[in-house]
Amino acid sequence: NRVKLPVEPAHLTAIQQHQAELKSLEAELKDAEQKLKSIQNQSSESLVGTVVDDADATKTGHWKASTLFKSFVGVGYVHDDNRNKGDAAIRFATRLSQSGQYEVRVSFSDGSTRASNVPVTVETSAGEQSVVLNQQKATIAPTWRSLGSFAFSDQSDAAVTLSNTGTSGYVIADAVQFILQSDEPASPTAAEVDQAASRASLAAAQEVVKQRKLRIKEHKAAAPAKAPEAMAPADRPSNEIADSPIHIRGETRNLGPIASRGFLQVCSSGNATIRQPIGSGRLELADWLTDPDNPIVARVFVNRVWMHLMGQGIVRTVDNFGAQGERPTHPRLLDALATRFVRNGWQLKPLIRDIVTSAAYQRSSDFSSEALAIDPENRMLWRMHRRRLPAESIRDTMLMAAGELDRRPRQEQMAGRGTLVSSNNADSKATFAGVGEPCRSLYLPTVRGYMPPMMTMLDVADPDMLVGRRPTTNVPAQALVLINSPEIHHWADTTATKILDSATGFDSRLQNTFLRCLQRDPKTSDRTIAEDFFAGQENSKQAWREYIAALFASTEFRILD
Structure with missing residues (x-):
């Protein structure tokens, strides 16, 4: 369970205010979407002329029903699923009540994934006519596009057939509309006026929804920092908690007698049962562990x-x-x-x-x-134990020397790591920067089955085990890792750049190197070795990088005196 950790009152107030405002914006969006849906779900009878829905059309081949995009006539629409090209066709046919010239419109949900070359056959009184329909953009709100004007007779069917032959993209079929054209201009009918008003209302409702979503997006982007959380156990309600049975051999269905809540019998001087536990008994366990009589x-x-x-x-x-x-x-x-x-x-x-x-x-x-x-084992503490730094301290010190250490804490180390760590999905594309991330080692993500080789070689704790005291080894392989690690090469190179920029004289640069890497001034012997190493290469960045990498791998760098 994720348990909220304490936060500053001002921070908590900001979070609560943001959440309240977000809840209000989401309520406004829900209301706007409901209004839009009521406009979109208009029936075909409210449209002028004669409308044939896809439910009444004759289909050939594979067509898939859908309601994903909400602007449609009737109960939905169909599409060819962008496959089996040349096998699918749909014929919208009706017998018009009056012969004459009609404008033909096709309804579809437009978009960039739609086909721009849908072949359409129109069966008119003069024979068949072919038209190419571009479904990437509807030109008449909300979902219509005109095919043109055609002559039809009341003695034969008026039909429009859409096919997916030769198309590239999804072919959508929703409805076809036939609108009678008058020879003389006439005032729009009441139905036409209503349709125009409906289109205007739909466009306005869509704009409102768009603006509401934009405001929510901007509001979420301006959210205050999340309250810190920790993964911790939490009790169920008291009326749901009861003593558990013993699971024989660990099997979930092989149950033994009920075991009363209590403490470890081997650590108790008397009866270890909790007589009247409150909740799960964890509070009583904590009190028992911290009791002054239990040191x-x-x-x-x-x-x-x-x-x-x-x-x-x-x-x-x-x-x-x-x-x-x-x-x-x-x-x-x-x-x-x-x-x-x-x-x-x-x-x-x-x-x-x-x-x-x-x-x-x-x-x-x-x-x-x-x-x-x-006292050969120093049990009487006659001197401080000389010990090697832990892996985290060695890495952080190199980052500090390079000037790249980011001291800021991280609350969600696994954020952005993909399903590899959130769902244990091996198909995840998540990647890890490993020890190369500039944060403190304390905040490096720890993933079971993956530990950086440098940290493993320096005896970092095994994440699969409880480690009270780490083993401390000093083996040649550690020096090899410290010398050959690409991350250490990068830190040494960055440190060398800073040293070269810090001073012009060799002695000053050498002193700055020892102060930065070993926190002391160089001794006479150190200067002699360095002069031999840098002979003729005092201004070489590569030489300084190799020298600093050698200091990183040295015993003095790893051992705490």
């Missing part, structure tokens, strides 16, 4: 924070506080930190402040042979 949760949390800051946990097996795990090196320290953590309301910042301001944290990683002889 295990606070100890585990404090131990993990200590591990991330100090390199090793007070209990080194951070995922195992049981009988098979290691004993704490400083049990009283662990209890004191856990107790203070709970008393401070489970706030993380005071805990971190206590640790980083301690003498143990501020010790250097300098080596001492005397101390090593007494």
Whole structure:
């Protein structure tokens, strides 16, 4: 479930106001569409002259009925589905009540995908006449186009036949209209006046709908930022929650006895059943976990924070506080930190402040042979553990050196990734920029089955597993990845450009390189090596790029002293 996270009151007010205005605009659009539909659904009897609908026409070959485009006569229209060219024809025929000259009109839903060369045969009193109909544009609103004036007799059928022979595009057949032409100009009849008014009303209604949709589109484009959300469980209504049966061997239909809601029996000193659970029981579970009489949760949390800051946990097996795990090196320290953590309301910042301001944290990683002889595993913390940076920190540091790191948070890392991640559809065309995206590694999309090789080689956590403490390796393959990765080549090239632009002298550029990449000034030995490397190439961008790439792959860059 998506759960709304807290937002600023002003932001929430803006979101609510925008949603209310959008709801009002959508109601106006719905009303306009209903009015348009009432005008469009006019019956053929309201049209002047004689109208023959597609439902009364004689069809040959494949014709597909449709109501997708709403401007039509009767209950719908038919089309040839843009296939089987030369096999489909439709004949509109009627016996007119009076001989004379008639204007013939054809109704169809126009568009750019329609055929522009529809062959039409008109059966007149003088014989058959052929006409070519362009269905890409209706010239008489809303859906009509005139074929011209033809003579018909009341002693034989007046017929119009549309075919898809030789056409390119969809052939649409909706209705045919025969309008008697007078020899002398005459005032329009009441029906003709009504039809003209109907066309004007239809055009006006279509414009209103168009403007309403445009306003909604503009309003959505100006929407305030979405309220942040998190994927989190949510309880059903209390009357829908009940104790669940045991599923024997995990099978959904092989049910055992009902198991009452409760805590883990192996972690409880007495009865682990929740007597009167409120809802699902998750609230009672949270209260039980954070109860001052149950210190295990606070100890585990404090131990993990200590591990991330100090390199090793007070209990080194951070995922195992049981009988098979290691004993704490400083049990009283662990209890004191856990107790203070709970008393401070489970706030993380005071805990971190206590640790980083301690003498143990501020010790250097300098080596001492005397101390090593007494405590070879550094369990008494006589020096700071020398440890490698995690994969995310190494990548972010290279981005920082290149000046490309985007510190802005991302709320929807998977937005725009297509159905590959939203629906697990292998046919998706979604692509991933991988580690090349300039955001912090924290916001890189994590997709099961796809992890960037650079991050994997640097021991990034496996997304399919719970990893309390990552393995830390230093193997030759890591240096190979750091030297040959195309993304690292790009960052090194960008950094080289900035170094060349930052100063003109070799010494100044070298100093800027060490400050940018290693946060220190170059030593005498560093200068000697650099002078040998850059001999005659002090202004070469390629040489600076290779030198910076070597620094990125160096032990000093990856190890936190």
